[in-house]
Amino acid sequence: MSRRITLVLLIGVLAAGVVGCGDTSSGTPTAGSSTTAAQALFNPCTGVPDEALRKAGVDPATEEKGIAGVDQSGWEICRWKGSRYSMTVFSTGRTVAEFEKKPGNVEFQDITVAGRDGRQFRVEGASKGLLCDVLFSAPQGVIQLRVSNLAGLDHHEDPCTTLYRVGESIVPVLPR
Template sequence: MKRAGTAVLVAGLAVAGLAGCAAGETSPEVTTAAAKPALWNPCTEIADDVLRAAGVDPGTEETGLAGVPQSGWEICGWRGPEYSLTVYTTDKTLAQFEQKPGNINFADVTIANRSGRQFRIEGDTRNAFCDVVFPASQGVVQLGVNNSAIADGPLDDPCAYLQRAGAVLVPAFPK
């Protein structure tokens, strides 16, 4: 099951005002903004052996949310026997994550010698999700863990899984 509620999903909509020109008229001068640099893509940048060490199967890769790309984001997820994890990148800021309604219980954490902000999603009554957002030069990189709904036996706290998986994943994240 994908974590559609975990990330801030703000679809960017570019609206361009285009004026038609009659024959012989010239178009007004248009100033274009510099193109944003491409976001770091976890699907192509995290090696399979790192994913296996994090406890997930590289063969289960899924891009986007439930396979649907999200404008302004690079999203990649994988499943393992006990949990699934998703890595998100965006140019959003840490402050935007902290101000988003529904993101709660922020706490400072350090994973693989990198500081981040761990948070939970309001309404997660099953204690199934845990997320950490790491500031990066492009914006943020988010690591999310979701306990498996089909695992046998009791499941660990998803933040414990996130700490273990993050220990091998976070060194691959952009600074």
């Protein structure tokens, strides 16, 4: 019985905490509010046209929102598959500097894809040779383009080489 009461009280406190996170002030939300930042994120699932996806070598019908279909707070994520690789576009309010400080993100370098300056990096670990990521500054924070070689296949092209090619059709449709 006391566990049940404790559980009910804990749920009540947690619910109050979640409700307490909302902005109850009147007027226009400020640029720093989480509501505005979430609303301002570019949605790659709706913002990248099917024609650009096909040119990039991925199938629009394979679209997967979020990570394994699960939305991630503070992110808009969409992934598509091709015959040898998948491509993911991430949109977040984070900064390039935050990515550079994250342990496991390595080999940062300035690059240009489709005429747009970006910051390429790799993720340390077993998948390092399968992934390539490029960050592009955007009004809401960062747009991240990732190419992932499919692990079960032989004779992969370097994922960054693939990313540059894929980027020719994808990068022009991303917000600047």
